[in-house]
Amino acid sequence: MIKKVVRPFWSYDVQKTEKWLSSMAENGYFLIKINRVTRCFFFLQDEPKKLTYRIGFDKMQGESLSRGLLAEGWTKVLRTGHWFVTSIEKPSEQIKSSPVREGIIKHNRIIMYIFGGIVGYFSIVAMFFLSIFGMMFISSDSQVEVVDSPYWIFTYLYFGAVIAIFVLALYSMIKIHRTNKNLIKEKPRDDLHFGTQPEGKLSKAEEKQLKRSGQLIVKRKLGWMYAPDKLEQWLEEMEEQGYNLYRVSKTGTVFRFLIGRQRKVSYCADYQNIADESYFEMQREAGWKSVFASLGSIQKWSLWSREYKEGEERPQIYSEKTDQLKHARKIAIAYSCLFLPLIIAYLLNLGIGFDLFIHNQVDKLRIMTLIIMVIAILSFGSYTIRTWLYYFRLKKTV
Known part of the structure; x- marks a missing residue:
């Protein structure tokens, strides 16, 4: 007997799907x-059995499993596209090796970025139209007239479809992000936020005591990702003065230093569009320590440190000048693509606002709205300019 089950979002949470497949096997x-x-699953009814399933994603996966997985007892159930499903007659706590998750994590991130682009686009469009309508409603002379038409149904259907796509994209982003966090937790990792002194992690009470005694100092750096070279230089100067970086906050803006010894430490702030586990492992194998890794998906920043001796050449992740320049250009282009659409939208709204300001009476709400728009334009514009200044600073050294 063949049983058919539809699960439209099964790939968004493979761990939940695996548990469901195991429960189906227990039911025969x-x-x-x-x-x-x-998105249909097909099952063959047979004698109930306890199985543990693992789902994988690998573009290079062949028809057979690796020797290690076969020796562990895994068998391949099926393969569809780049997805494959394996099973083993062991409980999960007795399994020593299983198919890697890196392929799923990388695939999920790509899908998440696509949905993130959709959410970002609709959000910008929504803010643009809402600000226009807001200007119209707060204007004393503006009049809104609704005309009866049999074609309003198409307008409602259009906005309904837009809202549905937005909700689906937002749900997909959140769901996939949670799944990736759970998949990453399956294998032990080094703490990404305590790269310099992971063994000396202090409690909050101990940190407060050290801060009161003057042994721990706190510095804040806002917007350092728009000029990462200046952050690197500042951290290295702090180390030379005997202020050893202890940890960085989750937001990446608060830096805590312990007063220690003067030392030569090279810092590197790296931006990656997609930073998977192999990236972090590769840097650690090269001798770098992870000091900070951003939690966001759109801006994936990581901060690395590596101590070296006096007289040695300062180590760098990007040793070639051309690679450094490409990295800086990638940062500048990424932030330009992020901020320029917002700047254009605010400039258009600002033009409409000034036109209303000239032809109508002045009120506090309209003035406040215009001030907020000007601040937003100046802020986003300064961020974009700073990233390009960083690029041109490096270009002079090449």
């Missing part, structure tokens, strides 16, 4: 096929 239904287009 064993997976034989997955239709990725219709």
Whole structure:
């Protein structure tokens, strides 16, 4: 007997799907096929059995599993596209090795960025139109007239579709982000926020005591990602003065230093569009310590440190000048693409606002709105300019 089950969002949470497949096997239904287009699972009924399932994603995966997985007892159930499903007759706590999750994590991040772009686009468009309507409603002379038309149904359908797509994209982003966090937690990792002294992590009470005694100082650096070279220089100067970086806050703006010894430490602030586990492992193997890694998906910043001796060449992640320049250009382009649409939208709204300001009476709400727009334009504009100044500073050294 063949049983068919539809699970449209199964790939958003593979761990939950694996548990569901195991429960189906305990009830006597064993997976034989997955239709990725219709999101349908097909099961063959047989004698109940306890199985542990693992789902993987690998573009290079062949028809057979690796020797290590076969020796562990894993068998391949099926393969559809780049997805594959394996099973083993062992409880999860007895399993020593299993298919890696890196392929799923990387695939999920790409999907999440696509949905993030959709959410960002609709958010910008919504802010643009809401600000226009807001200006119209607060204007004393503005009049809004609704005309009856049989074609309003198409307008309602359009906005309904837009809202549905926005909600779906937002849900997908949140769900995939949570899944990736859970997948990453499956294997032990070094603490990303305590790269310099992971063994000396202090409690909040101990930090307060050290701060009162003057042994721990706190510095704040806002917007350092728009000029990362200046942050690197500042941190290295602090180390030379005997202020050893202890940890960085989760937001990446608060830096805590312990008064220690003077030392030569190279710092590198790195921006990656997609930073998977192999990236962090590669840097650690090269001798770098992870000081900070951003939690966001759009801006994936990481801060690395590496101590070296007096007289040695300062180590760098990007040793070639051309690679450094490409990295700086990537940062400038990324932030330009992020901020320029917002600047253009605010400039258009500002033009409409000034026109209303000239032809109508002055009121506090309108003035406040215009001031906020000007501040936003100046802020986003300064961020964009700072990233390009960083690029041109490096270009002079090449």
